[in-house]
Amino acid sequence: MxxxxxxxxxxxxxxxxxxxxxxxxxxxxxxxxxxxxxxxxxxxxxxxxxxxxxxxxxxxxxxxxxxxxxxxxxxxxxxxxxxxxxxxxxxxxxxxxxxxxxxxxxxxxxxxxxxxxxxxxxxxxxxxxxxxxxxMDLTQAAPLTDAGLTPYHAVELARDRLRPGTTCVVIGIGGLGHMALQILVATTAVRIVAVDTSVAALDLAGRLGAHHVVPAGPDAAATIRELVGPPPGGADVVLDFVGAQPTLDTARQVVATGGHLLLVGLAGGTLPVRPVADEPPPVPLETSVVVPFWGTRAELQEVIALGRDGRLHxxxxxxxxxxxxxxxxxxxxxxxxxxxxxxx
Ligand code: NAD
Ligand code: ZN
Ligand code: ZN
CATH class of the missing domain: 3.90.180.10 (Medium-chain alcohol dehydrogenases, catalytic domain)
Structure with a gap:
């Protein structure tokens, strides 16, 4: 073969x-x-x-x-x-x-x-x-097993923070990120801010239900902080599907005190985590940093259910x-x- x-x-x-x-x-x-x-x-x-x-x-x-x-x-x-x-x-x-x-x-x-x-x-x-x-069409089923499952698991890990009225920032609207947006829409009532370097990815994010789309870059953090409310606001949950130095920097600059940072992308950046109360601290106090990996079989069954019901495409x-x-x-x-x- x-x-x-x-x-x-x-x-x-x-x-x-x-x-x-x-x-x-x-x-x-x-x-x-x-x-x-x-x-x-x-x-x-x-x-x-x-x-x-x-x-x-x-x-x-x-x-x-x-x-x-x-x-x-x-x-x-x-x-x-x-x-x-x-x-x-x-x-x-x-x-x-x-x-x-x-x-x-x-x-x-x-x-x-x-x-x-x-x-x-x-x-x-x-x-x-x-x-x-x-x-199910197998070309739809295949991406569920990772591009669907991995963001689903990451969302599960932050589920208790993804309450109505909270904000989730999603960085990197590629294979995983575009599924993450649909999972958030289907299973939560959060406000979603999507970030990407690519105009096409941001267009897709808008079509998939992101409430705000923000071009990645040095101004992204300031733009997002304005969108998610005046300081000391910030995003309750940040999902980084890139993991490069600039996206990790954006992520830590926009996450709220006590928020959740979920670092899924493997692009090689480093997040400085130091227990200090400086203003601004490298990572805010009470923030949880998680490095999720893929998901469980039980979660995959739920992701397949979302796919079969037409909520995840x-x-x-x-x-x-x-x-x-x-x-x-x-x-x-x-x-x-x-x-x-x-x-x-
Ligand atoms: P992808 O290439 O399909 O998507 C990446 C997206 O990020 C693209 O839309 C791209 O335009 C955007 N992007 C790239 N650089 C950017 C930047 N500096 N700022 C903002 N956006 C940027 O990739 P994918 O298949 O979705 O995978 C995403 C990442 O997640 C990869 O690093 C992959 O290895 C990793 N991954 C991790 C797990 C895990 O379990 N932790 C599982 C699967 C994939
Ligand atoms: Zn993979
Ligand atoms: Zn084991």
Whole structure:
């Protein structure tokens, strides 16, 4: 079969590999759609040894069951499913609570992270990773598994602050950010301020229900502080889906005292956290800083429900498998709006 693999750090290639055989407890999935996540670029850029090579990328997968290995119950050929990408150890305290995204043994264990992913015609996955998607379009189902799940989990972590009358600032309206806006609209009654460098992303944010859109840049923090009320106002919750130095600086300058900063993006910036009462402090007093990772299987089921109910819809640009490397280059250039989805 054809697969798009990271053959060495920084190198993505379309190659031929043997079709995998499902092991005990696994299913062979015919891949219907795979989202191109910005994290795949971080994986490609990571130092040698961080991730296995060669490895098929792709951790945002939906497909159709082709066959089931020994001992698989409840899944039959033809069943349509989304893949929960994390593979925790299953035994640590976090996994036992169903929080595999906090696994203490395999913190980065997953399909397309520690074993072959879905940028291929077929992928073998543990049957326990599958969730039914019914008759949903698979190009819609795939982005739910990360671009949908990760912001959903981040919103869950801040749920107690997302009350009517509060403000949530969302920075980076790309694959994850445009889903975050819809999750906020569908599940909260907060005022939403969207921030991005791209005019197209801000247009999309406006269409998806952001109450204010603010161009990213050195003036963004002052603009947002005016929008969210006179000092000592500030945003109750900030979701940063970029994580670069300028966005982290904007985030800490606009978060309210006692607010929540959720740093989802992995662009390499640093947040100075110091317990001081200076004016202005690097991070306000009583502020919680969280670095969320992906989400839980139970949350994915809720995200799929939002998708099936039509409340969460990825803005999708599709590419055939052979064009996956071009899709990633376009993502790197900032030329993808919403989510690029590869259809093998
Ligand atoms: P994306 O490329 O689709 O979207 C990024 C968006 O940020 C784009 O709209 C871009 O215009 C905007 N942007 C870039 N630089 C900016 C800046 N300086 N100021 C404001 N906006 C800016 O990426 P994505 O797939 O949505 O992923 C976003 C980030 O989240 C990536 O770093 C990715 O690795 C990370 N991620 C983290 C997790 C997690 O569990 N923590 C999960 C998935 C993705
Ligand atoms: Zn991802
Ligand atoms: Zn574990």
């Amino acid at each position: 054809r697969a798009v693999r990271m053959t060495a750090p920084g190198t993505l290639e379309l190659t031929d590999v043997p079709t995998p055989q499902p092991g005990p407890g696994e299913v062979l999935l015919r891949v219907g759609a795979v989202g191109a996540c910005h994290s795949d670029l971080h994986i490609l850029d990571a130092a040698a040894g961080m991730f296995p090579t060669p490895m098929t990328l792709g951790h945002e997968i939906a497909g159709t069951v082709e066959s089931a290995g020994a001992g698989v119950d409840g899944w039959s050929p033809g069943d349509r499913a989304a893949v929960y990408g994390i593979i925790g150890c299953g035994r640590c305290r976090a996994c036992l609570r169903g929080e595999e995204n906090r696994c203490r043994v395999n913190p980065l264990g997953g399909i397309g992270l520690s074993r072959d992913g879905g940028l291929a015609e077929y992928v073998a996955v543990p049957a326990s990773r599958l969730l039914h998607v019914g008759d 990825a803005d999708v640009q599709t590419f055939p498998l052979a064009e996956a490397p071009e899709a990633y280059e376009a993502l790197r250039r900032g030329d993808i709006h919403g989510r690029a989805v590869i259809v093998p």
